[in-house]
Amino acid sequence: MKHLLNLLAAVALLVWGTHLVRTGVLRVFGANLRRLLAHNLSNRFSAALAGIGVTALVQSSTATSLMTSSFVGQGLITLPAALAVMRGADIGTALMSVLFSIDLSWLSPLFIFVGVVLFLSRQANTAGRVGRVLIGLGLMLMALEMVVQASGPMLASPVIKAMLDSVTSDILLEITLGAVLAVLAYSSLAIVLLIAAMAASHVVAMDVALGLVLGANLGSGLLAVLTTARSAIAVRQVTLGNLVFKALGVLLMAPFVGLWIRHLQPHMPGASEGVVLFHLGFNLIISVGFIGFTQWVAQAVTRLLHTQEANPKTQRPQHLDPSALSTPALAISCAAREALHQADVVETMLRGVIDVLRHNDLELSRELRQRDDEVDQLYSAIKYYLTKISREALGEEESRRWTDIISFTINMEQIGDIVERVLLDIEDKKIRKGVAFSDAGLAEITELHERLLDNLRLGMSVFLNGKLRDAQKLLEEKARFRDLERAYAHTHLGRLSEQSMPSIETSSLHIDLISDLKRINSHICSIAYPILDSAGALAPNRLRPVSSDTPPV
Known part of the structure; x- marks a missing residue:
């Protein structure tokens, strides 16, 4: 024996x-x-x-x-x-x-x-x-x-x-x-x-x-x-x-x-x-x-x-190569490529929102909402693929990249969910009710939407290249977008006070839209945080120091 x-x-x-x-x-x-x-x-x-x-x-x-x-x-x-x-x-x-x-x-x-x-x-x-x-x-x-x-x-x-x-x-x-x-x-x-x-x-x-x-x-x-x-x-x-x-x-x-x-x-x-x-x-x-x-x-x-x-559709994801798992650096690159594909699908969904809004296209809205299932599937596939990479074999830089990819795919998945809810709101609150935005209101939403697409492309570039200057620019865009959202909410309230009928009929949807676009922009801009943090370019917090003689509010 x-x-x-x-x-x-x-x-x-x-x-x-x-x-x-x-x-x-x-x-x-x-x-x-x-x-x-x-x-x-x-x-x-x-x-x-x-x-x-x-x-x-x-x-x-x-x-x-x-x-x-x-x-x-x-x-x-x-x-x-x-x-x-x-x-x-x-x-x-x-x-x-x-x-x-x-x-x-x-x-x-x-x-x-x-x-x-x-x-x-x-x-x-x-x-x-x-x-x-x-x-x-x-x-x-x-x-x-x-x-x-x-x-x-x-x-x-x-x-x-x-x-x-x-x-x-x-x-x-x-x-x-x-x-x-x-x-x-x-x-x-x-x-x-x-x-x-x-x-x-x-x-x-x-x-x-x-x-x-x-x-x-x-x-x-x-x-x-x-x-x-x-x-x-x-x-x-x-x-x-x-x-x-x-x-x-x-x-x-x-x-x-x-x-x-x-x-x-x-x-x-x-x-x-x-x-x-x-x-x-x-x-x-x-x-x-x-x-x-x-x-x-x-x-x-x-x-x-x-x-x-x-x-x-069943052939996707194509970049998550099982044979690369034994080479962690290569597997990380495969996961990053698939994450960019996920972002491409999100961009397609986001780009189509304005067409649905302008042309009341229910068929396009349904197609775009179905793409969210693809975004979710890619997120699950990338996450599962990354968990199969041996973390003990990763160096410090590769480990940080592993975390960045997970964070990026989570943001893309949440953006996809928000876009799906936005499309449902447009169907329920605008298309089926037969109402229309005022010209000024539609122009404001269009401008926010275009800026959002630009920020998404910049965010994808930051994720791909990791350039500090692009990350700083993306974070600066977050502040500009927040200021625009506040300004357009204020002008919308002004149109309501003027008893503008299109503004009254679409008020709820208008406020929800600019709020949702702001939330999407926040997810996009969060792509910059890991790069800024690793470079030591982030402040500990955003609170201004308060002197002891400042009277309480």
Whole structure:
């Protein structure tokens, strides 16, 4: 029992080490790796080379698949180019398995020691994240050594031998088991290394090990499909096409396992090397041999999953890329882009208010009010996306940006709610009653509305660029808008005292409108506060100092 627990602990440590390396590399180099992918997609061969390089660094073809799928979902690359990237990604994973099959256990203490020192002393910067990667590499090397040590005593158990004998010579069961293990471990690399270590310790026979390797490759494709199951159809096409290639490769290579064992394995230095080189050979054959079929597979997958079936509205949000979550700085940028889209929808709603007011357009009013549902959905999506970003991996500036995005989306969501209520008021108090504003009253509301649109655009610029001067200008606009609102409320009361019939009929709506526009402007201007606060440009309060000899009011 003790030896079984030791083996399970070693497997868990191997999977955890792989996770640390993958997330650590993505956090440090994630943005650069995505640029590398994006800039090497001119043809299928350069795309495959980019896939090899990126996957060799992140040690996960699944992570590369998610990155590539997000590019297709955003319309940045074509499906055949994405499938070519995945052909290279599989080779990258196989190359890393060959590297880790070499006995590098002597490096494990060094990697862990240096990694812990860097992580604890420089946790908030790049050096700390590199330390995280070194810790992961050290744990992987230690785990592989533990697998070998724990496997030996288990061979003496009759129960283990009986279990292994039941798996022998059943290639379908071996493939299935390997696929399940890869999905559960979230890493085909970790499972292939585990299989190699167990083969070296004679825990599993060579024919069983090679069947498990085929299953691990199939499992990595299945894992990507499951991960993107709820994504846009364009994204799912990439992972499904990749799974098709892997399934074809397994069907092609399964009958030749016996030939490998008879003719090639005797020339291998050992069982472990035979497993990882079989894994490399499998991926080289399906990647190089099938790269010419990316166009055909893309067409077949496109016919199977029609992008036309997707409702354009359900494809939003498009910028909240799940694969970017492991790179916090990149994920923050994705959330900021989506927040600006939310602001664009709010601007559309706000711009349409004046048309509804002038032309009594009930149909336009209903359409604009429905856009508030989109604003609410975007707010929820952005908020949920931000909560999935690891806060401990954020630096001080990124953490502040995280807070700014949350604040911005809350303001946009509240502006959308106010605009919806304004439109309902216009429908109930003006259109259905058949009343009209006076020329002077409509001109005042129009001027406030135009100023509000200008402030919203300025607020979006402040959110995007964070310029102190623009933030100061936006706050100055708040005071001007407040003065205008008071002046127009006063002139409206003057028209009421003159018994102006249009002013009397629309008085309630007029006062509510200028009050609501002021509230919207306050939400817009609050975008400036974080920038001003971080620059120390905000006064503690707006109260003037009162001298002790001032008489009480």
